[in-house]
Amino acid sequence: MSETSTPGVAAPAASRRGLAATREPDATDRKLINALQGDFPLTETPFADVAAAVGLDEAEVIARVQAMLRDRVLTRFGPMFQIERMGGAFCLAAMAVPEAAWGEVAEAVNGFPEVAHNYRREHSLNMWFVLATERPEGIADVAGRIEAATGLPVHLFPKEKEYFVEMKLEA
């Protein structure tokens, strides 16, 4: 369950940027990204179906998706679980992290499997992350463990109402 690596954390220059892509997608990649943000087929050979829809062959689609994941043009490929529908919980959280401790705190926070996303933002509250736990009561528990591990207060911003969520961006 652990992260295989924490790129960027060790090198201060890179840590500002975080997990940046190593290249830009070309026109074919962009077409594929748009096609793959729809409903991925639940067929025996879904990449072949996507390939047929965009006019490529299956081997090229598979190779391009693998390359885009490797180069972090894609951050994920697979099911996006709605944990609240499985009895679990999500919660946005933020911390004010001193610059001097940035790398160390980022590494500690990212090391928690319950931390699903983590963004650096420009504000006194400069680290914003999403906690995902299997039970609603797990949120307060993991927030407490992050406070213990970092020595910094964790502010919780639970969703009180969802007005809109769009899951796709045109490439």
Added chain:
Amino acid sequence: MASPAPDHSGLDELDRRIVLATQDGLPVVSRPYAAVAAQVGCTEEAVRERLTQMLESGRIRRIGAVPNHYAIGYTANGMSVWNIDDAVIDPVGERVGALDFVTHCYRRPRHLPDWPYNLFAMVHAASREAALARVDEIAMLLEREFRGACKGRDVLFSAGILKKTGLRIAG
């Protein structure tokens, strides 16, 4: 669109094994569901059926690619935050969430005195200027349609992705 009711009965053992096997992503191979089946010890057909059921029940929002926003040109990821009069927060949230450049819109608790904001609207754009122009557009709309309801605002730009894994449940 009607949402499926939350189901706190959770997952059965096979569902759970499938979630664990796919939460880091689907194998990018010709027959990804067969690969998952081999890993969890069931038939390919069962994996496809369970994933279909989880999509229908809303436990999976969708299956597919999650692009790195930066890599596809959405370099300015601005979290606009608003201090909105509680009396009109819901109509304001619905109105802002309906704007086509707002990708996520939520009501969240204030953390007074440091954090007076109760409405979060994520704006993705190709440049910081474009994102700020859109936030100004929201402000003007609120002044026009909900005069006096907005007591303050800020925009927190993302300065890097530190982690993005989606859901992880403990094995």
